[in-house]
Structure formats: structure tokens, C-alpha cells
Amino acid sequence: MKKNRHPGNHQPPTTTPTVTKRSEKAGLPPGTLIHIGEKSDREIKVTVIDYNADGAEQKEISAINECFYFMDASAISWINVEGLHEVELVQQLGDCQGIHPLVLEDILNTEQRPKAEDFGNYLFIVLKMLRATDDSEISTEQVSLIIGENFVISFQEGLEGDAFNPIRERIKGGKGRIRSMGADYLAYSLIDAVVDDYFVALEKIGEEMEELEAEVVTSPTRETQQKIHRLKRTMIFLRKAVWPLREVISGLERRDSHLISQETIVYFRDVYDHTVQVIDTIETYRDILSGMLDIHLSSLSNRTNEVMKVLTIIATIFMPLTFIVGLYGMNFKYMPELEWHWGYPAVLLLMAVLSAWMVLFFRRKKWL
């Protein structure tokens, strides 16, 4: 499971030597293929689905030269690669489709910003898959898409379960219109699946925020504040992952690529709306978290205030009393009160009255 290895988030660096850092690329010529990201132990899995309106055929392949066969077919080919740690495989796949070396470099560098680039005969899109893990952390995975005339190649890091399974089922089962549409609709479906997962992650965070909110008002502790800050950081992180996606999709809509048909543009507009809604929600969450922090801080102030009041009440009641008992503890020879028979009860009465008056005073001040 991969957790935010991006420079922008401060997880303590995993001690395993399987993460290659971005800085190790400094000084290398452009187009040098190096996998930057977490190494997985899983084997790389390449799945090819060939489909058209009539049917669909799925294969797991091992050698890349097989690809050529699929590409010649009149059907739409979807090649899905799970796992990026075998650089040669990506290289071969890229070479046999004539992909620019910089694109291959970007696919392997899992710290990309979401982006879309038009290379004439294919489109290259990078996006981030979000997943709320069990311990309410958000993990990300980079997904790269290459969209050609009649094929889509998708690259996943393959760290967690396969998010594209429902689409695979839909193709195999012939559900929806996916089999009768082109490669652009397949690309849309993949992007839509990724964006739909954002809602799941956001709802999970939303639930956590609700709990936190109750906690802030009723019994805030130091942990509360740390939780708020952790969520705030998650929001910074999500924002960075989702915000550029908006531009990416709106760029696809407007761009005059022959690879995206007029008919599919309506669908991209739909994903665009979803992305904007995700961004809206992230911004709203940020605002709400800031508000929670304010409440937390002022409840800290409030508590200091409460403590101060207790101290002041105690001091204000007992200091005068202590003075009085000290007064009659003096050893002067001529102190007439000390000789009085009712002196002691009188002093006790005096002190009782004084205390009562103090208590009333604090009541009136609403301190008690």
C-alpha cells in the first residue's frame, strides 16, 4: 500500500530501499527511463481486452510483441498494465506504439501532476487515483492513459485492488453502450471510474469530520487538534491531486483532437462537472476544518478562563479569612477581643457572613 510519497507530504520516509526518489534523476539525460515510486513485489500484469459491438475477448499476455496482433484488429484494444517496476516492459510497449520517450518517462515517474498532452496520433493523460484506506489515510496511485485511434493503454501502479474491474465486467457483459462506442468512450469510462472513487474517499473523510466536530464541541483534547491538522493536511494533498484534473478534462473538451468524437464530449463534460463538484467539496471541507480549529483554540482559551476562575474564587474567599484568623493569632498583650467570652463565636460568624457574601458576589458575576 502506497501512502503519499510525494515531496509535498510528510510521511516519515519508509525505510525500505524500494522507493526511488525524484532527486536521483538529476543529471540524467531526458528520456532516461527510471521508475520513481514504490516498488511492488507483485508481478506485473498485462491484460488485453479486444472488443467491438459483437463481442469481447480478454487475454493476459507475457511478451510484448503479442500486442501487435491486437492493434491490427478492427476492434478496440484496451491494454492495461498493472505495476511499473519493470522498466523494460514499458519501454517495449512504448516503442511498438511509437510513444515519445518523454511520455514513457512520465509514466514511470509516479510523482507527476495530472495533465493531458496531445501528440497528434495519440493523447497522453495522467491522473491520480485516490483510495481511503482502512486507517482513514488517503493513498494515491498514478494512472496514465494513452488514447489512440482504436486503442487505449492504461498504466496503474498496481499497489492495491483493481479499480477498473467494473468496466471490464461491463465490456465483457456488453452492458451499457461501451461496446458500441470508440476508444475515446473507453478512456472516458476509465477517467469516470477514477473520479467516482473520489466521492467515496470524500464521503469517508466527511464522516470522520462529523465525528471530529462532535468531539471539538464536547471534549476537545490535544489529539483532537492533531486530528484536525491531519485532515487539513490531507485536504492540501487532495487539492493538489484533483485541482489540475479540472483543467485537464476541460482541455480535452475544448481541444480539437480528432481522437475524441463529438458524441463523447458530452460525457467528458459530465466528468468535468463531477471534478468541479469534488473540488468544491474539498474547498468546503477546508473552510469547515479552519472553523473547527478556531472553535478548538477558543475552547482552549475558555478552559484557561475556567481554571483562572476557580483559582480566583478560592483565593478571594480564603485570603480574607486567613487574614482574620491571623489577626487574632497575634500575641499583643492588650487585645480586648481575645478576652471576650463570645469573641470566638463572633469571629466565626463574621467569617461565615464574609464567605457567604463572597459567594453571592461571584454568583452575581456569573462565575459560579
Add this chain to the structure above:
Amino acid sequence: MKKNRHPGNHQPPTTTPTVTKRSEKAGLPPGTLIHIGEKSDREIKVTVIDYNADGAEQKEISAINECFYFMDASAISWINVEGLHEVELVQQLGDCQGIHPLVLEDILNTEQRPKAEDFGNYLFIVLKMLRATDDSEISTEQVSLIIGENFVISFQEGLEGDAFNPIRERIKGGKGRIRSMGADYLAYSLIDAVVDDYFVALEKIGEEMEELEAEVVTSPTRETQQKIHRLKRTMIFLRKAVWPLREVISGLERRDSHLISQETIVYFRDVYDHTVQVIDTIETYRDILSGMLDIHLSSLSNRTNEVMKVLTIIATIFMPLTFIVGLYGMNFKYMPELEWHWGYPAVLLLMAVLSAWMVLFFRRKKWL
């Protein structure tokens, strides 16, 4: 009554199983119709009004095939649907008008952002109806409009009373110019009715803010702060609902759709002005609420200060006195003062003078 079920607002989740969440859609093919939102128990009500300059006719219909009849007429048809929980009805209505499946999906998903889309032979508009409920909460309801050449279909969630009644009355009574104008004017009237309700909601909030403001200055409590935060959150929520509307309406104005006549554009410009005014007011309220929070926080500081002063005054007066009485409580054999006849009154006098001097000192420091 529906209260902000949007992911962006943290009402504790209603325990009833009647709310479908956005995340339940993840993995389904696009165009799958699922009602996302609160289920109402009310029956769905479909009202059709057929009108032209000469007259108006209203019907409640039950079977959707009746629609076709209205559409053929030379009159303007307004089909109003209250309640979205019968997915099949919406499906039938959409199919008989040739509405794109994504539009139907958006109509049923009540967590849409306000938006406008032009599908050539019809326009699709989503907006949010606001209503200040009795307990000074703001509830929202999604309103979707489909505007064709000579018809308007409006979808409401139907959770609360009918906001479109005055328009219905105007059509039936032939008041204003509504009966002599086209479907675009009807759409304008519906949007205008929705935006007019924003002012009512804002004025209600405004009154609450006035009360709160007095409270902040005179007698702030913990509840005051929570009220301010609640209002701040409401503002975040309103902003999210209204802000995109501005773009929607200005888009309608500029867009070159044959469905909106030149004559009606003046009216849309008018609604646009109202929307901008609503947004302005929301921003102003936010600024004012921030100011109130600042006042509240500094009044907390102020109160700590007051408490501290009381403590300090008490301690500063009684500590020296307690020291003096302690002094003459010592048991030394040779303490000449103790033997003096006027020793005791002298000490009393000394302490009185000291106290008076202290009080004067605090007066001069403006602590008393």
C-alpha cells in the same frame, strides 16, 4: 424536510435508510438512473399547464404517455414534476422528449452543482432552491429545468410546499405578460421565483445576525460562538449553492441559443443582477461573521483579564496584611511592640492605611 445532505455539510447522517449516497453510484455505467437524495413518502405529483395568450388549462396526470398530447399543441406546455423517487416516471418523461440519459441522471442526483447545458433542441438547467426553515436552518432543494421550443419541464424534489404557486396563479389569471410570451419567459419566471426566495432566506439570516451581534457585545457565552460558527457554515453552504448560478445565468445571456429570444434576455439580465446581489450579500455576511468572531475572541481575552485583575487585587491587598498579622504572631521572647499598650490599635491602623493606599494604587491603574 431535507437538510443539506451534501457531502460538504456535516449534519449527522439521518438514520433513516431513505437517503441514497453519491458513493453508491461508483462503478455503475454512466446514464444509470439512480435517485440520489432523500426519499419522500409523498406521492409524485405531475402537473401539466397548457397555455397561450387566449387561455390556460391545468391537469394532473398519472400516465406519462398523456404528455405527447400536450406537446403537439400550439400552446406552451409546462410540466411540473414534484418528487424524484420514482425513477421510472422520470425515465419515461425523458424518453418521450428525447432527453439525453446523462441529463436524466443529473436530474435524479440531487447533489448537482447549479449548471446550464445546451443540447441544441433543449436547454438543461440545474439550480438550488433555498428555504429558511422555522428553526433557522437553511434547507435546499434541487430544481431542474428542461427548456424546449414550446415546453418547459421542471423537476422539484417536492420536500416542502410548492414555490411555483404564484407563477401558476399568474398563468391562470393572465396577470403580467407571462401568457403572451414563450417558453423562455416561463423558464425565466421559474428561475426568478427561485432567486427571489434567496432574498427571503438572507433576510431571515440577517435578522438572526443582528440578534447575535447584540449578544456578542453584551453577554457572550459559549453558545454565542457556536451560533456564529453555525451561521458561518451556513454561509459556506449558501455560497456553494449560489456562486455557480451567476455563471449559469450569465452563460444563458451570452450563449447564442435560438431557444432564448432577444426580448427575454433583458429579463435574464435582471435575474443575473439579483444573483450578483445575493452573492454580494453572502460575502458581506461572511466578512461580518468573521468580525463577530474576532470580537468574541477578544472579549474572551478581556474576561480572562478581568478575572486576573480581581485575583491580583485580592492577593495584593491581603498578602501584606497576612504578613503583618503573622509578624506579631511570632513567639519571640523580646518583641517590644507586643508589650505596648497601643500596639494592637497601631497595627490595625497601619493595616488600614496600607489597604487604602493599595486601593488608591489600583484606582490610579484603572483596575478598579
Add this chain to the structure above:
Amino acid sequence: MKKNRHPGNHQPPTTTPTVTKRSEKAGLPPGTLIHIGEKSDREIKVTVIDYNADGAEQKEISAINECFYFMDASAISWINVEGLHEVELVQQLGDCQGIHPLVLEDILNTEQRPKAEDFGNYLFIVLKMLRATDDSEISTEQVSLIIGENFVISFQEGLEGDAFNPIRERIKGGKGRIRSMGADYLAYSLIDAVVDDYFVALEKIGEEMEELEAEVVTSPTRETQQKIHRLKRTMIFLRKAVWPLREVISGLERRDSHLISQETIVYFRDVYDHTVQVIDTIETYRDILSGMLDIHLSSLSNRTNEVMKVLTIIATIFMPLTFIVGLYGMNFKYMPELEWHWGYPAVLLLMAVLSAWMVLFFRRKKWL
């Protein structure tokens, strides 16, 4: 006198029933004329000035049909209406000039945002007149202008003295170039008069801020903070009134209306510069007020600190002393010091030395 009845500002609602609120319009058809704003008891005053390079003639009229006469003349006509509470009068005036009903509605609704609209044969402009009243409140009044080929109609709420008097004098006296220019120059003069008043209001606020600033540094009280907040709120309010004006005037400059001659555009550019300067000053004031609030808050902290120090000094000096006198107040049988002849003076000396040392300690810590 009208004070900020806008929803965005929280004056306690005036109890007089003479204010119609914006929400009372909800549900009415567009173009329904209702005066929203404060009702004045003053009678409505309609003044018509007819002028050209040769001379000027002023009349107060009572019946609206007289207008037609002026409009036919080859001269420039300026019709000024003070007071909006007679809806019929505005209606008649609008009808005889062919003004769009929505424009009349906007004129009567005194909660408009500043705006400019081009209706082909006339321009419609709304702006806000500011006036610093004696008790250093800012009151606003809505001014609407309708600019035609050879006439200008201006509507004021007429709550306070007439701001357009100097212009009237200039026309009558033939001072400046006003009589030799067209209706557009007259409109410019009116807008310029309104914007010039902004400077007067800002200078008044500026003076108040200077006083406040001295107060914040020397002797801040709770009232200081409330004054700062009041000014801050006034700034929010001013901003809302002036900011859109910038767009309005720059729109007039750029727009290709035949109603504004090339020669006059230089003048509008001049007003534009003034408006930008007003906005700049408002923003600067806001920044300064925020700074003042910061100073105020940290001076509160500072004062808590001072109080704390006094308490700590007192406690630190007297607690050890009280302990010592308590020590020799113990009743042990065998306490050799008590028997010493110089015991008492020795203890007194010890305590004096201790106190002196404490005072020195606090001096070194710069607490005294």
C-alpha cells in the same frame, strides 16, 4: 435620513413601518413597481432644466405630461426627481419616455448594485451616493440616471440635501463648458459630483481613524475595539457600494454607445481614475484597520502580562516572608531562636534583606 438599510448591514431594523423590504417582492411578476426603501415624508420634487449654449431655464413641474414639451425642444433637458415613494409618478415618467418596465422597477428598488445598461436609445445607470452624517455614520442614497440623446433623467431618494446643486448653479451661470456640451457631459457631471462626495466621506473617516490610532496605542478600551469594528464594517459597506462602480464607468468608456461622444470619454476616464483612487483608499483603510485590530489585541495580551507580573511580584515577595513569620509563630517548646535577645531584630533584618534581593531579581528581569 437613511442609514444602510441594505441586507448587508446590520442596523437594528427601524421600527417605523415606512420601509418596504426586498423580500416583499417575492412572488410578484417582474416589472411590478414597488418602492423598496425608506419612505420619506417630504413631497416629491420634480425639477426640469432646459439649457443650451445660449441659456438655461428651470421649472418645477407637477404633472408629468408637461415633460413632453421639454423633450421636443432642441435644448438639453435635465429632469431631476427627488423622492421615489410616489410610484405612479415614476411610472408616468417612464411611460412617456418609453423606458423598459424592468428599469423602472430597478429605479424604485433602492437596494440595487451600481450598474450600467445600454437599451439602444438610452443608457441606464445606477450608483450610490455616500454621505458622512454628523455622528460619523455613512448613509447612502441611490441615484439612477437615464441618459438619452438630448435628455437626462435623474432619480434621487431625496432623503438629504441636494448634492446636485453646484451643477445646477453651473448650468444657470454658464460656468465651465457644461452648457456647450451634450447630455453625456451632463451625465458625466452628475456622476463626478457623486464620486467627489466619496472623497469627502473618506477624509472624514480618515480623520476618525487617526484619532482611533492614537487611542489604540495610548489607552485602548473595549470601546476602542468596537469603534474599530464599526469602521471595518463601514469599509465592507463602502466597498460594496463603490467596487462595482469601477466596472460601470470603465464599461461606459469602452462601450460603443452613440450616446457618449468621443469628446466626453476623456472625462469619463477621469471619473474612472477617481473611482479607482477611492477603491484604493478603501482597501488601504481596511489594511490599516486590520493592523489596528492586531495592535489592540496584542496590547490586551500585554496588559494581561502586566497584571500577571504585579501578582507574581507580590506573591514572590510576601510568600517567603509569611512563611518566616509563621515559622517563628510555631509553639514548639524547644526553639532556641525564640529565646535569643536579638532574635526578633535578626528576623526583621533577614526579611528586609530577602525582600531587597527579590526586588533586585525582578529589576534584573526587567519586571520592575
Add this chain to the structure above:
Amino acid sequence: MKKNRHPGNHQPPTTTPTVTKRSEKAGLPPGTLIHIGEKSDREIKVTVIDYNADGAEQKEISAINECFYFMDASAISWINVEGLHEVELVQQLGDCQGIHPLVLEDILNTEQRPKAEDFGNYLFIVLKMLRATDDSEISTEQVSLIIGENFVISFQEGLEGDAFNPIRERIKGGKGRIRSMGADYLAYSLIDAVVDDYFVALEKIGEEMEELEAEVVTSPTRETQQKIHRLKRTMIFLRKAVWPLREVISGLERRDSHLISQETIVYFRDVYDHTVQVIDTIETYRDILSGMLDIHLSSLSNRTNEVMKVLTIIATIFMPLTFIVGLYGMNFKYMPELEWHWGYPAVLLLMAVLSAWMVLFFRRKKWL
């Protein structure tokens, strides 16, 4: 010396009646020439330099009609006016060059925002000269330029030393390319001289900030905070003076005026870069000052904390001790300890141990 008389900065109003305020213009017709700004006692100085590639001639003139002579010459004429308080002189100069009355009005009103306007046969530019005075205040002076085909007229307020001297020397000495270039290059040189002075002012402020920074960390006092706020205010003020300049110069670059040759545009681009750098630095300074304020405030908190700790340590040590000595000061008849021979030393020992334990406790808590 003139210090920020602009409404946006709150120097206490100078008591001398020599400052005319902006508000005194309200109600006057546009183009009325009134000097708004500080009156200088210095006489107005008008210097004319006539130069071309062959030589340069300088004259101080007294009567304005002499100007005409210079203008006829084939050489470039630079007329520099120091002092604006003689309105007639500016009027005459303007009239003989055909300058628009609004331009003359702007020249005399020293509270202009920096701006550039193209009047076809001449360009009008306003900018602000900054000068760090000895007491580390920033004073401004307005500089207006009128750039014609073969002449430049510059207006300074003339409150302080002449900033244009180096340029004068360069013209007379024939250094650089200035004598072989046109009036546009002269204008560039003047603007460049003004912008170069900004760097001097900023470096002076930078040095002050360095000192302040050390002060904030080592020994912050109330004065520190006031200094920070003063610098912050200066930054607000500088920002207002420099920010619009960027637009002005970039406008000159892009604008298609025949008065600025292609060759000179490179130079304007250079000044543009400098202006952007000045703005960058101002923004950076603002950020740094905000950071300093944060440090200051938290060091205040820290100090409260320190004071609190001292108090708590004293109280925690002496309160139990005082209790113990009080205990053995009780007058019960049967208190066996009082009779013990080693009672007194035992109690002393007990108290010593208790105190030592307390000190250790506070050590462990890192309070000592």
C-alpha cells in the same frame, strides 16, 4: 519635506494651513486648476535644456512665452518645472502646448495614482518618487511627464533635492547615448531615475528590517511591535505607489503610440523588469513583516508563560511550608509534637526535604 499626505496614510494632519485637501475640490467644475498638496516656500524653478547630438544648452526661464522659442528648434527640449504651487504658471505652460485641462488638473492634484494616458500628440504619465528620509520615513513626491514629438515637460513638487541631476549631467556631458536619441529616450531616463530611487529606499527599509528582526528575537518590547506596524504601513503605502506603475509601463510598451520608437521599447522593457522586481520585494517584505509579527506575538505568549511559571513555582513551594508552620502554630492543649525535644529540627528537616523534592519536580518538568 512632504510625508504621505495621501488619505491612505495616517500621519497626524499637519497644522499648517498650506495643505489643500482633495475634498475642497468637490462641487467645482472639471478642469478647475487647484493645487492639492503641500505648499512649498521655495520659488518655482523652470529649467529648459535644449539638446541634440551636437550639443546641449541649459536656461532657467521666468516667463512662459519663452518656451515657444525652444519648441520651434529642431533639437529635443526638456522643460523641468520644480514646484506646483503657482497654478498660473502651469496653466500658461499647458495652454501654449495645447494640453487638455484635465491633464493640468491631474498635474496639480498631487494625490494621483500612477497612470499613463495617450492624447494622440502627447503622452501623459504620472508617477511617484520615493525617498527614504533621514528618520527612516518614506516621503513621496509626484512626478508628471508630458512627452511630445520633440519635447518632454516634467513637473516635480520640488520639496526635496533634484533627483534628475544625473540625467542633466549626462545630457550636458554627452555621456551615454542620451543625446543621440529622441524625447522618448529622455522620458525613459527620467522614469528609470525614479525607479532606481525605489531600490535605494527599499535597501534602507531592508536594513531597518534586519535590525528589527534581531530585536524581535532577542529583546522584544512594545516599541518593537509599533516599529513593525509602522513598517507594515509603509509597505501598504509603497505598494499603492508602485503597483499601478507596472501597468503604466507595460501599457507604454504595448501601446501603439508613434511617440515611442521601437528602439526605445527595449529600454522601457528594462524599467518594467525593475518595477516588477520592486513589487516582488515589497510583497516579500510584507510577508516577512507578517512573520515577524507572529514571532512577536508568540514571544508575548511565551513571556506570560514564564511569569506564570515563576508564580507557580513560588506558590507551590511556599504554600505547603506555610501550612506546616501554621499547623504547629495551633494552640491545642494536647499536641505531642510540640513537646518533643527534636520537634523543631525535625519540622525544619521535613520542610527542607519537601522543598528539595519540589525543586526536583520542577526540574523534571523543565520549568527550572
Add this chain to the structure above:
Amino acid sequence: MKKNRHPGNHQPPTTTPTVTKRSEKAGLPPGTLIHIGEKSDREIKVTVIDYNADGAEQKEISAINECFYFMDASAISWINVEGLHEVELVQQLGDCQGIHPLVLEDILNTEQRPKAEDFGNYLFIVLKMLRATDDSEISTEQVSLIIGENFVISFQEGLEGDAFNPIRERIKGGKGRIRSMGADYLAYSLIDAVVDDYFVALEKIGEEMEELEAEVVTSPTRETQQKIHRLKRTMIFLRKAVWPLREVISGLERRDSHLISQETIVYFRDVYDHTVQVIDTIETYRDILSGMLDIHLSSLSNRTNEVMKVLTIIATIFMPLTFIVGLYGMNFKYMPELEWHWGYPAVLLLMAVLSAWMVLFFRRKKWL
């Protein structure tokens, strides 16, 4: 080693007289060549590499006229200058290539903002090289590039090790496509090398932030806060250095210069992506640092709270006890309790119970 001598960062001014300040240029004619920046003692090193697809030749040259030889060759020439303190050398180099004097001035002034300018037959680019030095400070060095048809001249300040070595190796070794591409690709490689170093610097800062974060949560001290502020300042500084680079590179992409071939533009787009990623990370770091400051401040509040609680607990327990023992220290003649045999133990018991009750009370309040 050069550390941020820019006006925007407040390192105490180095006392060595080897730094020329920007302000020393004020008053000099444009195009006057003055080296502004830190003087190095190193000798200036001029390296020329001549290469084409067939081979590469490297020379260190001493006299500038040799340059001409290289320029005539059909190969690509890369002239790298390390060290800027010999103004004449830069002058000669500029003159023999026909570089505009303002460009030479900018090369020597090491306080430039990153920028790109198109002079027709060459492009001029300024950027900032970042280097995280050992003591975790960020030092910058200005790099200027002049890109011609078949040559690139690069100027470095030469304060630290040569960042362009890997590129030199690649050229000599013929690795990658560099030798078969034009001067534009060489320029790209140089810029890419600079941007790659940003990632190294950012990762170093990232690691420091992780350490700091742990510190903030576990054991915050005054130093922690100063470290946070130092990092915040570094971020302000980085932002200023990197932000304009984005515009520079996107400008190169879009600009229609014949010096940058279509083939190379893909590479510039790649550097652009990296720059945006760097900016994103900087913004994220800023947000995170703000969050850390918030945590730090509220942990200060928390600690004050803790101290207060200790004080209050001590006072609340011992004040009543001290009162009681004082009570029985009074010297009244008739105090029956004093005579009781079990009086003393009874009082001790009473006080024990009271203390226990207090402790329970504080437990319940969660103070203990």
C-alpha cells in the same frame, strides 16, 4: 558561497566589501556594466565546447577573440563563463556577438528576476540555480543563457561546483540525443539541469520539515518556532525565484521564435511540467508550515493551561488548610476545641478528608 543577498531576504549584510549593491547603480546611464553581487576570488573560467553529431572538442580559452573561430564552425558552440567579476570579459564577449548592452547589464546584475527576452537573432534567458548547502540553507546563483542559431553562451556566478558537468559529459560521450540536436536542445538541457536541482533542494527541505514536525508535536521550544520561521522565509525566497520561471518557460513554448524548433518544444513542455510541480510543492510546504505554526502556538496555550492548573490545584488544596490551622492558632481565651483531648487529631483528620475530597474533585474535572 553566496547566500540570498537579494533585498528580499534578511541575512545580516556580509561585512566584506566584495558585494556591490543594487543601489550603487542609481544615477548611472542604462547599459553601464557593473557587477552587482558577491565577488569571488576564483579566476574566471571560460570553457568552449564545439560539437556536432560526429564529435566534440573542448577548450579552455583565455582571450576572447578566439571565440570567433568557434562561431564560424558549422558545429554547435557552447561557451560557458564561470564568474562574472571581470566586467571587461563579459563586455568583449557581448560585443563580438552583437549582444544588446542592456542584456550584458542584466547578466552582471545578479539580482535579476527569472525572465526571457527575444532579440530576434538571439534569445536571452535568466534563471536561478538553487543549492541546499550543508547547513541546510538555500543558496542561489544566477544563470544567464544567450541562445543563438548555432551557439549557446551560459554565464554562471561560479560560486560553487559546476552544475553543468553531467551535460558536458553527455556531449563528450555522445550519450542521449544531445549531439544530434541543435542549440535549442542544449539550452533545454541546461535549463533542465537547473530545474532538476530544485527537486534535490526541495527534498532536503522536506526532510528537515519532517524532523521539525515531530519536534513540534513532542517537545516544542522557542528554537522550534524560529526554525519554522526560517523555513517559511526560505519558502518565500524560493517562491520568488521559481514562480517567474513558469511564465518564462511557457513563454518560450508559445513564442514563435525560429530559434526553437518544433521538435524541441516537447522538451520545453516537459521542463514546464517540472517547474509547475516545483511551484506546487513550494505552495504545499507553505501551507504545511502555516499548519505547524498553528500547532506550535496552540501548544503554547496548552502549556500555559497546564501551568495554571498546577497553580490552581496547589492553591485550592492548601489555602483552606492554611485557614484551618490559622483558625486554631488564634489566641481567644474561650475556644473550647483547643481544650479537647482529641482536638488535634480531629483537625488533622478533617484536613485529610478535605484534601482527599479536593483531589477527587480535580480528578473528576480531569485536571489530575
